[in-house]
Amino acid sequence: QIHADFNMQSPDFHRRVNAFLYLNPAWDSDAWHGDLELWDRSMTTCMQRIAPIANRLVVFSTTDFSYHGHADPLECPAHRTRRHLRDR
Numbered sequence: 245q246i247h248a249d250f251n252m253q254s255p256d257f258h259r260r261v262n263a264f265l266y267l268n269p270a271w272d273s274d275a276w277h278g279d280l281e282l283w284d285r286s287m288t289t290c291m292q293r294i295a296p297i298a299n300r301l302v303v304f305s306t307t308d309f310s311y312h313g314h315a316d317p318l319e320c321p322a323h324r325t326r327r328h329l330r331d332r
Contacts, residue, residue: 245282246313251306259306266296267327276320283311290315296326 245281251259264280273279277294280302305309318326 246281246287246311246315248309248311249306251308262302262306262310262312262332264296264302264306265300265329266300267298267329268296268324269298271295271326272320276318276324276326277316278314278318278320278326281314282310285309285311287311293302297327 247258249262253259268329271278273295281290282292282294282304283289294300304312321325323326
Protein backbone atom coordinates (compact mmCIF):
# COMPACT_ATOMS: atom_id res chain seq x y z
CA GLN A 245 0.00 0.00 0.00
CA ILE A 246 1.00 3.59 -0.54
CA HIS A 247 1.68 5.39 2.76
CA ALA A 248 3.77 8.02 4.51
CA ASP A 249 5.86 7.02 7.51
CA PHE A 250 5.52 9.06 10.65
CA ASN A 251 8.60 11.22 11.13
CA MET A 252 8.23 12.14 14.81
CA GLN A 253 9.80 9.48 17.06
CA SER A 254 9.72 11.66 20.17
CA PRO A 255 9.55 15.40 20.90
CA ASP A 256 13.34 15.59 20.45
CA PHE A 257 13.86 13.10 17.61
CA HIS A 258 12.64 13.49 14.04
CA ARG A 259 13.26 10.91 11.31
CA ARG A 260 14.55 12.70 8.23
CA VAL A 261 15.54 9.89 5.85
CA ASN A 262 14.19 6.58 4.54
CA ALA A 263 16.70 4.12 3.09
CA PHE A 264 16.08 0.78 1.40
CA LEU A 265 18.80 -1.61 0.23
CA TYR A 266 17.30 -4.24 -2.07
CA LEU A 267 18.53 -7.85 -1.98
CA ASN A 268 16.70 -9.34 -4.97
CA PRO A 269 18.88 -10.89 -7.68
CA ALA A 270 17.24 -11.18 -11.12
CA TRP A 271 13.97 -9.52 -10.10
CA ASP A 272 11.35 -9.43 -12.91
CA SER A 273 9.37 -6.24 -12.19
CA ASP A 274 7.17 -6.57 -15.28
CA ALA A 275 5.89 -10.00 -14.26
CA TRP A 276 6.20 -9.90 -10.45
CA HIS A 277 5.54 -6.19 -9.70
CA GLY A 278 6.98 -4.84 -6.42
CA ASP A 279 8.55 -1.61 -7.70
CA LEU A 280 8.87 1.08 -5.04
CA GLU A 281 6.54 3.91 -6.03
CA LEU A 282 7.12 7.51 -4.95
CA TRP A 283 3.91 9.56 -5.10
CA ASP A 284 3.22 13.28 -5.19
CA ARG A 285 2.00 15.20 -2.15
CA SER A 286 -1.68 14.92 -3.17
CA MET A 287 -1.38 11.15 -3.82
CA THR A 288 -2.78 11.57 -7.33
CA THR A 289 0.33 10.75 -9.40
CA CYS A 290 3.11 8.23 -9.09
CA MET A 291 6.21 10.34 -9.76
CA GLN A 292 8.81 7.55 -9.85
CA ARG A 293 8.95 3.74 -9.98
CA ILE A 294 12.10 2.02 -8.78
CA ALA A 295 12.68 -1.68 -9.44
CA PRO A 296 13.80 -3.62 -6.33
CA ILE A 297 16.92 -5.12 -7.89
CA ALA A 298 19.91 -6.45 -5.96
CA ASN A 299 22.27 -3.87 -4.43
CA ARG A 300 20.09 -0.91 -5.34
CA LEU A 301 20.02 1.68 -2.54
CA VAL A 302 17.09 4.12 -2.43
CA VAL A 303 17.26 7.10 -0.07
CA PHE A 304 14.56 9.75 0.24
CA SER A 305 13.39 12.39 2.68
CA THR A 306 10.88 11.41 5.37
CA THR A 307 8.03 13.89 5.78
CA ASP A 308 4.34 13.76 6.59
CA PHE A 309 3.72 13.63 2.83
CA SER A 310 6.55 11.47 1.44
CA TYR A 311 4.12 8.87 0.10
CA HIS A 312 5.68 5.61 -1.03
CA GLY A 313 5.05 1.88 -1.27
CA HIS A 314 3.99 -0.64 -3.89
CA ALA A 315 0.35 -0.53 -4.89
CA ASP A 316 0.14 -3.68 -7.00
CA PRO A 317 0.17 -7.04 -5.20
CA LEU A 318 3.31 -9.12 -5.66
CA GLU A 319 3.00 -11.98 -8.13
CA CYS A 320 6.43 -13.58 -7.73
CA PRO A 321 6.92 -17.36 -7.77
CA ALA A 322 6.45 -19.18 -4.47
CA HIS A 323 10.21 -19.69 -4.07
CA ARG A 324 10.95 -15.93 -4.39
CA THR A 325 10.35 -13.01 -2.05
CA ARG A 326 10.87 -9.25 -2.29
CA ARG A 327 13.67 -8.61 0.19
CA HIS A 328 15.24 -5.41 1.46
CA LEU A 329 17.00 -3.88 4.43
CA ARG A 330 15.36 -0.83 5.89
CA ASP A 331 16.55 1.97 8.17
CA ARG A 332 14.66 1.25 11.39
